[in-house]
Amino acid sequence: MSKIGETILQLDLKALEHNYRFLRSKLAAKTKFLAVVKAFAYGSDMVTIAQKLESLGVDYFAVAYTKEGVLLRKSGIKIPILVLHPQPINFTELIDHSLEPNLYSSKILKLFLEVAKQKGQTNYPVHLKFNTGLNRLGFLENDIANIAEQLKETDELKIISFFSHLAASEDLSEKAFSLNQIDRFKKICKVLHQKLGYTPFRHMLNTSGIINYPEAQFEMVRSGIGLYGYGNSKAVDSKLVPVATLKTIISQIHKIESNESVGYNRAYKSEKPRTTATLPLGHADGIGRHYGNGKTYVSINGKNAPIIGNVCMDMIMVDVTDIDCQEGDEVLVFGQNQSAEDFASSVNTISYELLTAISSRVKRVIVNS
Numbered sequence: 001m002s003k004i005g006e007t008i009l010q011l012d013l014k015a016l017e018h019n020y021r022f023l024r025s026k027l028a029a030k031t032k033f034l035a036v037v038k039a040f041a042y043g044s045d046m047v048t049i050a051q052k053l054e055s056l057g058v059d060y061f062a063v064a065y066t067k068e069g070v071l072l073r074k075s076g077i078k079i080p081i082l083v084l085h086p087q088p089i090n091f092t093e094l095i096d097h098s099l100e101p102n103l104y105s106s107k108i109l110k111l112f113l114e115v116a117k118q119k120g121q122t123n124y125p126v127h128l129k130f131n132t133g134l135n136r137l138g139f140l141e142n143d144i145a146n147i148a149e150q151l152k153e154t155d156e157l158k159i160i161s162f163f164s165h166l167a168a169s170e171d172l173s174e175k176a177f178s179l180n181q182i183d184r185f186k187k188i189c190k191v192l193h194q195k196l197g198y199t200p201f202r203h204m205l206n207t208s209g210i211i212n213y214p215e216a217q218f219e220m221v222r223s224g225i226g227l228y229g230y231g232n233s234k235a236v237d238s239k240l241v242p243v244a245t246l247k248t249i250i251s252q253i254h255k256i257e258s259n260e261s262v263g264y265n266r267a268y269k270s271e272k273p274r275t276t277a278t279l280p281l282g283h284a285d286g287i288g289r290h291y292g293n294g295k296t297y298v299s300i301n302g303k304n305a306p307i308i309g310n311v312c313m314d315m316i317m318v319d320v321t322d323i324d325c326q327e328g329d330e331v332l333v334f335g336q337n338q339s340a341e342d343f344a345s346s347v348n349t350i351s352y353e354l355l356t357a358i359s360s361r362v363k364r365v366i367v368n369s
């Protein structure tokens with residue numbers, strides 16, 4: 001019998017520490033480390049992960065939205081928090097919680113400046129993002145004159161950093177493109193340093209950037225997926241340890257005859273007598289319907305059990321015909337058995353999507369804290 005008793009997402013803080021130390025070992029000692037903890041720390045447990053990383057000495061956090069940063073502040077996180085994609089409707093709340101916005105266009109800069117003025121701020125820390133090829137968020141090179149103009153004779157804001165984001169840091173067939181992005185970023189920073197008369201620090205690399213372009217680490221790097229144990233390549237994955245393991249149990253075992261069906265729409269039909277197990281895990285927990293019908297498997301007592309039929313909201317059924325198992329036994333979905341990357345790739349997606357989809361209904365259990 002398993003001790004877990006229900007579906008859990010086990011989070012291993014030793015693994016987190018290992019991954020942090022591995023990534024740090026790729027960097028110069030003086031390079032600052034920003035840990036990206038957006039989306040509940042990639043679907044895990046933002047507060048627990050952030051507290052651990054703060055204790056390990058990370059320099060900065062990043063979240064996507066203001067609300068995520070507010071949660072970190074309310075849980076006692078003290079180090080600076082960059083909000084990567086703040087919405088103007090939240091600017092007051094952002095300032096009230098000492099969060100640091102990414103300002104990525106003249107319009108956003110103007111709106112933030114107004115709120116900072118209104119709230120009587122001086123030297124409020126902000127970050128400017130530049131679009132060097134991703135074409136997602138960011139100022140362009142020819143906005144520089146505008147930025148300088150907007151900031152002239154204002155003391156409400158202080159630019160803490162300039163940053164940009166690589167479009168294909170994990171893809172070495174796009175190396176020329178990435179190097180061009182790095183080059184453009186350097187030039188932009190140089191011109192702006194001169195115009196501003198002070199030198200905000202610079203950052204550009206995500207996890208795969210740290211691995212593939214360490215020469216562009218500048219004064220800080222921003223890592224997310226690597227901290228959680230994935231590195232967008234087999235070679236890097238082998239050096240990292242997955243933080244999250246999704247586990248469940250067997251609720252019920254059925255013996256079915258040939259020519260029976262399993263699950264909704266009778267999507268699975270047995271050609272031979274089969275043994276099936278029903279698990280308390282479904283698309284409402286983050287295992288989407290596309291994982292059904294034999295696309296992938298879970299592990300029970302060291303053996304692989306394919307998911308059969310359609311994934312239901314709260315359950316999946318697996319084939320355990322050749323597995324010695326009982327109701328209540330523990331089931332490994334991804335993490336310690338197959339990696340989240342392998343599980344995700346069975347339906348042509350990536351670990352990032354699978355991890356961040358694990359819903360709040362799944363209990364988080366912290367180990368090795």
Ligand SMILES: *Cc1c(COP(=O)(O)O)cnc(C)c1O
Binds near residue numbers: 036084205222223224
């Ligand atoms: C999410 C994000 C990161 C983290 O990327 P990983 O590939 O998870 O390391 C870094 N920078 C920005 C701007 C991001 O949006």
